Structures are given as C-alpha cells and as structure tokens.
Amino acid sequence: MAEKVTIATVARHARVSRQTVSNVINAPHIVRPETRQRVQEAIVTLGYRANQAARQMRTGRSRLIAVRIEPTRDGINGSVLDRFLHGLTETAEASGYRVMLYTAADDDREIATYGDLLSAYDLDGFVITGTDHGDPRTAWLAEREIPFVTFGRPWDHPEAHSWVDVDGAAGTREATAHLVAAGHLRIGFIGWPAGSGVGDDRRAGWHRALLGAGVDPDGLDAETEDGIAEGARATRELLARPTPPTALVCASDSLALGALQALRTAGTTLPVIGFDDTPVAAAIGLSSVSQPLGDAAARCVDLLTDLLDGPHRDPRQVLLRPELVLRHLA
Amino acid sequence: MAEKVTIATVARHARVSRQTVSNVINAPHIVRPETRQRVQEAIVTLGYRANQAARQMRTGRSRLIAVRIEPTRDGINGSVLDRFLHGLTETAEASGYRVMLYTAADDDREIATYGDLLSAYDLDGFVITGTDHGDPRTAWLAEREIPFVTFGRPWDHPEAHSWVDVDGAAGTREATAHLVAAGHLRIGFIGWPAGSGVGDDRRAGWHRALLGAGVDPDGLDAETEDGIAEGARATRELLARPTPPTALVCASDSLALGALQALRTAGTTLPVIGFDDTPVAAAIGLSSVSQPLGDAAARCVDLLTDLLDGPHRDPRQVLLRPELVLRHLA
DNA sequence: GGGCAGGATTGGATCGTTCAAGTTGCTGGA
DNA sequence: TCCAGCAACTTGAACGATCCAATCCTGCCC
Numbered sequence: 067m068a069e070k071v072t073i074a075t076v077a078r079h080a081r082v083s084r085q086t087v088s089n090v091i092n093a094p095h096i097v098r099p100e101t102r103q104r105v106q107e108a109i110v111t112l113g114y115r116a117n118q119a120a121r122q123m124r125t126g127r128s129r130l131i132a133v134r135i136e137p138t139r140d141g142i143n144g145s146v147l148d149r150f151l152h153g154l155t156e157t158a159e160a161s162g163y164r165v166m167l168y169t170a171a172d173d174d175r176e177i178a179t180y181g182d183l184l185s186a187y188d189l190d191g192f193v194i195t196g197t198d199h200g201d202p203r204t205a206w207l208a209e210r211e212i213p214f215v216t217f218g219r220p221w222d223h224p225e226a227h228s229w230v231d232v233d234g235a236a237g238t239r240e241a242t243a244h245l246v247a248a249g250h251l252r253i254g255f256i257g258w259p260a261g262s263g264v265g266d267d268r269r270a271g272w273h274r275a276l277l278g279a280g281v282d283p284d285g286l287d288a289e290t291e292d293g294i295a296e297g298a299r300a301t302r303e304l305l306a307r308p309t310p311p312t313a314l315v316c317a318s319d320s321l322a323l324g325a326l327q328a329l330r331t332a333g334t335t336l337p338v339i340g341f342d343d344t345p346v347a348a349a350i351g352l353s354s355v356s357q358p359l360g361d362a363a364a365r366c367v368d369l370l371t372d373l374l375d376g377p378h379r380d381p382r383q384v385l386l387r388p389e390l391v392l393r394h395l396a
Numbered sequence: 397m398a399e400k401v402t403i404a405t406v407a408r409h410a411r412v413s414r415q416t417v418s419n420v421i422n423a424p425h426i427v428r429p430e431t432r433q434r435v436q437e438a439i440v441t442l443g444y445r446a447n448q449a450a451r452q453m454r455t456g457r458s459r460l461i462a463v464r465i466e467p468t469r470d471g472i473n474g475s476v477l478d479r480f481l482h483g484l485t486e487t488a489e490a491s492g493y494r495v496m497l498y499t500a501a502d503d504d505r506e507i508a509t510y511g512d513l514l515s516a517y518d519l520d521g522f523v524i525t526g527t528d529h530g531d532p533r534t535a536w537l538a539e540r541e542i543p544f545v546t547f548g549r550p551w552d553h554p555e556a557h558s559w560v561d562v563d564g565a566a567g568t569r570e571a572t573a574h575l576v577a578a579g580h581l582r583i584g585f586i587g588w589p590a591g592s593g594v595g596d597d598r599r600a601g602w603h604r605a606l607l608g609a610g611v612d613p614d615g616l617d618a619e620t621e622d623g624i625a626e627g628a629r630a631t632r633e634l635l636a637r638p639t640p641p642t643a644l645v646c647a648s649d650s651l652a653l654g655a656l657q658a659l660r661t662a663g664t665t666l667p668v669i670g671f672d673d674t675p676v677a678a679a680i681g682l683s684s685v686s687q688p689l690g691d692a693a694a695r696c697v698d699l700l701t702d703l704l705d706g707p708h709r710d711p712r713q714v715l716l717r718p719e720l721v722l723r724h725l726a
Numbered sequence: 727g728g729g730c731a732g733g734a735t736t737g738g739a740t741c742g743t744t745c746a747a748g749t750t751g752c753t754g755g756a
Numbered sequence: 757t758c759c760a761g762c763a764a765c766t767t768g769a770a771c772g773a774t775c776c777a778a779t780c781c782t783g784c785c786c
Binding site: 137 | 467
C-alpha cells in the first residue's frame with residue numbers, strides 16, 4: 067500500500083517549499099526553469115497527484131460537471147442520450163474535467179438536486195439535456211449565475227445562454243428533398259403535437275422542403291405522441307385519407323418503426339425516413355437522420371469550459387447539421 | 397446569491413458548538429433529544445448541506461463510486477450497460493453515494509485511471525463491468541484492498557470478491573425448454589466462440605436443456621463473433637446442414653437479429669429467441685431473455701456499500717435469474 | 727452539601743491545497 | 757554607498773469538516 071504523496075512530500079524531495087510546487091503546477095511561468103525542472107522530476111518520481119478535495123476547498127472549484135441520466139423511456143430514444151453521454155465523458159476527460167451523474171424525477175426535484183450537488187460537491191457546471199419552452203431549470207441556474215450549457219435550444223430566448231443543438235429542420239428538409247429527388251411529391255410527415263420546440267422544428271423542415279418543391283403540404287401531416295403504436299396508428303390514418311402520401315418522413319425512429327409495421331400490415335411499401343439514427347434503425351435497415359452526438363457533446367464541453375476557464379465568458383451558441391443516412395428501406 | 401452555509405453557521409444559529417452539529421449528523425444518539433431537535437431545525441431552516449470536500453479531507457472518504465462508460469459498440473448491446481448505469485445511479489443516490497464516470501481504451505489505461513481517480517478524488521469504490529478470465533483490473537484493485545464489485549462473475553475464482561451476475565445458463569435453458577414445450581426437438585444455438593465465460597455459460601444452458609429433453613445437441617451448435625452479419629452467416633450455415641434446426645436460441649439479440657434476416661432472405665420462418673431483451677428486440681417483436689438490470693445494479697450498490705460501511709466486510713455474491721420475454725416471433 | 731460518575735459540550739489540531747503577505751538576494755540608478 | 761525595484765522563493769493563514777482531549781453540567785449518592 068503506497069503512502070500518500072502530498073505537495074509537502076514533493077516539496078521536501080525537491081528541496082523547495084510547498085508553494086513553489088503549487089506554482090509549478092498552477093503558474094509555471096513564475097518559477098525559474100531549473101527549479102521547475104527539479105520539481106517536475108520529483109512529481110514524476112513520487113507519482114504525485116493533486117488532491118482535488120483539498121484544492122477544491124481553497125478554490126471552490128471541483129473540476130466536476132454534472133449530467134442528468136434519464137430513465138430509459140421507450141428504449142429506442144434512450145440510446146441518443148447514451149451516445150451523447152459517452153462523448154461528453156470522453157471530451158470532458160480530455161479537458162481535465164470529470165462527469166458526475168444524477169437522476170431526477172421531475173424539474174422541481176432536479177432543481178433541488180442542483181442545490182445539493184453545488185453545496186456538497188462544489189460542482190463547476192451543468193450540462194442540461196432536453197430543455198423545453200420556459201424551462202424552470204435554466205431559469206434557476208441563470209439566476210444564480212451557475213455555469214451551464216444545454217443540449218437543445220432555449221426556444222423562447224435564442225441567446226439567453228450557451229447551447230449546442232442539432233438543426234432538426236435541416237435534417238427533415240434533407241430527408242424530404244431526398245424523397246422529392248426520388249420522384250415523390252405527396253410526402254407525408256408524422257410528428258409530435260405542435261408546441262414542443264424540437265417537434266415543431268422538425269416539422270418545419272419538411273414543410274419548407276415541400277413548399278420549395280411546389281407541393282402543398284396540406285393534408286399530408288399527422289400529429290401524435292411519440293411511440294411505435296402511435297406511429298402505426300398515424301400511418302393508418304394517413305393511408306386512409308383521400309390522397310394518401312407516397313412516402314413518409316417521421317420525427318423519430320419510434321414513429322418510423324410504427325409506420326413500417328402499419329405498412330407491412332396493410333400490405334403496402336412506401337419509403338420511410340426516421341430521425342435519430344438509433345441502433346434500431348441501423349438494425350432493420352431504416353434510413354434515418356443522424357445527429358452528430360459525439361460532436362455535440364464535445365462542443366458542449368467546449369462551451370462549458372469556456373464559461374469556466376475561458377477569457378471570453380459570454381454565452382455562445384452552436385448549431386450542428388445532422389446527416390441523412392440512407393439504408394435499403396428508403 | 398445565497399451565501400455559504402457552513403457547520404459554523406448552523407452552530408451559531410442553534411447556539412451550540414460545531415462539534416455538536418457534527419454529532420447530530422454523524423452520531424445522533426449521543427446528543428440530547430432537545431438539542432438534536434434544535435440543531436436539525438437549524439439545518440433545515442438554513443438549508444445546510446455538508447461540504448463533501450471538507451469531510452473527505454478529514455475522513456478520506458468521498459461517497460463517490462466510479463463506473464466505466466464503454467464506447468457504444470454495435471449500438472444494440474450498448475443499451476444493456478445504459479440501463480444498468482441508470483439503475484446504478486438511482487440506487488447509489490438512495491444510499492447517499494454519487495456516480496462518477498470514466499472512460500478507458502484498454503485494461504492498462506483503465507488501471508492507470510484507477511490511480512488517478514483514487515488519489516485525485518479519493519474514490520470510495522468501483523463497479524466493474526464486463527470482466528473476463530484473469531482480469532488484470534480486479535487483480536490490481538484486490539492487491540491494494542480497494543473496495544469493488546463486479547457485474548459479471550470472476551470465472552476463475554468464484555469467491556474471490558463481491559459480484560453480481562445474471563444466470564445466463566438458466567436463461568438459455570428456459571428459452572430452450574420453451575421451444576421444446578412448443579414441440580421442437582432440433583433446437584439450434586448460435587453463440588460466441590468457446591473461451592468467454594459469459595458465452596460458455598449461455599451455451600451450457602441450451603446444451604443441458606437439450607440433453608434433458610433427450611436430444612443430442614451435436615451438430616446444432618454454431619460459433620461466431622457477435623454481430624448481425626455474423627448471426628446471419630451462422631444461420632445460413634446451420635440451415636445448410638444435413639438436419640437443420642427447427643428453432644433457434646441465440647447468445648445475443650444481435651445474433652438473433654442476424655438470424656431473422658437470414659431466415660427472411662431464405663424464405664423460411666423459424667422461432668428465434670435472443671438474449672438481453674434490447675430495445676431492438678422489443679421493437680421488432682423478437683422474444684428474448686431479459687436480464688434484471690435494475691435489480692443487478694441495486695445489488696451491486698448494496699454489496700459495495702456493505703464493503704464500505706457495513707459490519708460484515710466479507711465478499712458476497714449474488715446470482716440473479718433472467719426472465720424469458722415472449723413476443724410474437726417465438 | 728460535597729464528591730463523583732457519566733454524558734454532553736467545547737476548543738484546538740488536522741487533512742492538502744492555495745492565497746496573501748512576507749523574506750531574501752540581486753541589479754542598477756542616484 | 758544606499759536603497760528602490762524586482763524576481764524567486766518561503767511562511768502563515770485559511771477553506772469546512774472531523775477527531776481528540778479537555779471541560780462543563782447534571783443528577784445521584786452518601
């Protein structure tokens with residue numbers, strides 16, 4: 067069992083004071099090169115690592131960022147957050163930060179957890195996923211000037227804080243354009259009920275693409291909650307309309323999967339394009355709009371470390387383009 | 397901006413000393429009930445929360461456990477770890493612990509990360525997933541007497557340390573028995589190459605079930621790496637044998653998915669049962685053996701907190717039974 | 727009423743680090 | 757010669773909790 071190596075151990079070994087060792091670590095330029103060298107050698111020889119708890123007590127900074135892990139809902143969309151989380155952990159490590167997880171049943175309890183994490187662990191910042199109109203969580207954090215970045219736009223006030231998002235409209239527009247190029251005109255859209263920022267955005271992309279192609283989107287749109295069964299129901303409903311669509315763009319892979327099931331049951335085949343490029347889409351050969359989750363996570367960490375360490379602490383925004391992944395089903 | 401509430405603030409407010417407040421928190425029984433009451437009220441009124449960094453400096457304990465987050469490999473099996481992680485975070489929170497994530501490219505670098513986490517953050521313990529024969533990580537931790545629990549058995553030395561695992565053999569046995577009960581005799585198995593603990597275990601369950609039903613398993617077994625394409629190839633190979641199977645049990649949902657694709661291409665249908673009950677299986681109606689991941693995570697936390705706080709610090713083991721989830725494809 | 731036992735409470739030291747305020751030694755200008 | 761000015765390094769104090777040892781009550785018994 068190796069004994070604890072503290073800054074004092076290093077100082078003794080290099081025959082300098084504790085503070086000089088601290089300076090070598092935190093402000094190397096004020097230490098004479100030969101002394102710096104000697105201290106650095108001692109650090110390596112002894113395998114010294116700064117104790118974060120002690121550092122944190124003095125500085126109030128922990129080099130820890132918190133991310134909420136959500137319950138895996140329908141299991142399909144959960145994988146999106148999973149991939150995001152992995153990217154986040156990797157990039158954070160590269161920047162010298164570590165990721166701490168928390169769960170919360172609802173917004174109120176999530177806010178309570180913020181207080182807990184901040185006072186107990188002196189968390190440096192938060193990455194918030196899945197924001198919505200008038201989110202109380204971001205308001206709480208902003209009020210207390212606690213650094214945070216959201217993955218997802220604040221739809222009400224686009225420049226309220228730092229965020230990273232994926233241009234959903236661009237994704238559905240590209241998907242729709244691809245179907246137009248393949249000769250389709252009556253391209254249906256299955257999306258979520260109006261009112262959610264993400265859902266409205268994805269619908270808007272399809273809408274604009276159709277208008278751009280000179281097609282009237284009227285009567286080609288179905289609104290439903292997310293889910294496989296819901297997607298199937300919406301598809302049957304669309305097929306029963308006077309002029310049914312000849313291709314489908316969906317706001318999620320769950321809906322697209324439901325659409326495929328409904329089509330199979332109805333004995334029809336139409337091209338279907340989903341959204342999120344989940345493992346399920348890959349597994350069954352469903353074309354889908356893929357979000358650059360690794361990139362998004364990396365940019366989140368960038369923006370957050372900017373807020374924490376950077377010279378310019380103004381909020382910044384990043385909008386990433388998704389990519390249409392074509393598979394044999396469209 | 398609320399100012400910092402320390403143990404001294406609480407002490408002043410309740411007109412007692414810091415030590416008494418500390419006692420109320422850590423050893424309530426030695427404080428007179430009315431004093432305890434007064435202090436507890438002060439804690440609530442002021443919203444006091446103990447600063448972990450300060451506590452940790454004195455006690456050397458951080459109430460933090462570390463879990464590795466793996467790169468999402470084929471995306472299907474990744475979800476297993478995701479669900480496990482969620483359960484872990486929830487249960488840990490309930491026991492007053494928080495989960496910290498780390499990544500590592502290989503075993504050596506993972507071990508290097510252990511040292512980092514331990515000296516920088518004074519981590520209390522580790523939950524290790526995906527152990528294999530002669531794992532260097534568990535050896536490293538055991539040597540230094542660092543508390544850890546694995547999700548997955550140490551196949552070489554069953555009682556070397558605390559672990560939680562799911563009885564894979566019981567799962568494949570039940571799947572096979574179900575197919576036998578449905579009238580099948582020549583039930584094939586698609587599994588991984590011999591040598592991996594998990595893979596051998598799952599194969600053994602199928603093997604025993606067939607023997608129990610009086611069927612010779614010879615020639616009904618295919619070995620392949622994990623993956624959809626690999627599952628499809630193995631299936632085609634099995635179908636080409638002199639006496640092809642009339643039903644299939646697979647060691648993973650990826651393999652099962654490949655099997656389904658191969659069967660569809662071949663214009664055949666056979667009942668197929670997968671393993672892990674991933675979202676993909678649920679989405680396409682594939683029957684699968686479901687691991688109780690939430691339970692497993694909770695037991696991992698239980699065993700770990702036992703090692704950390706408990707009176708009995710001997711390693712303990714937990715083997716959970718999986719459950720066969722039947723869907724329309726079998 | 728004094729002494730005593732026992733538990734409740736107090737003050738001081740401590741964990742490892744960084745910040746703030748020194749101390750030392752050297753250079754150079756008057 | 758003297759001292760201002762600076763660079764390089766050292767020392768003492770502080771962060772907020774817990775541990776330890778000493779002190780203070782309180783009730784009880786003789």
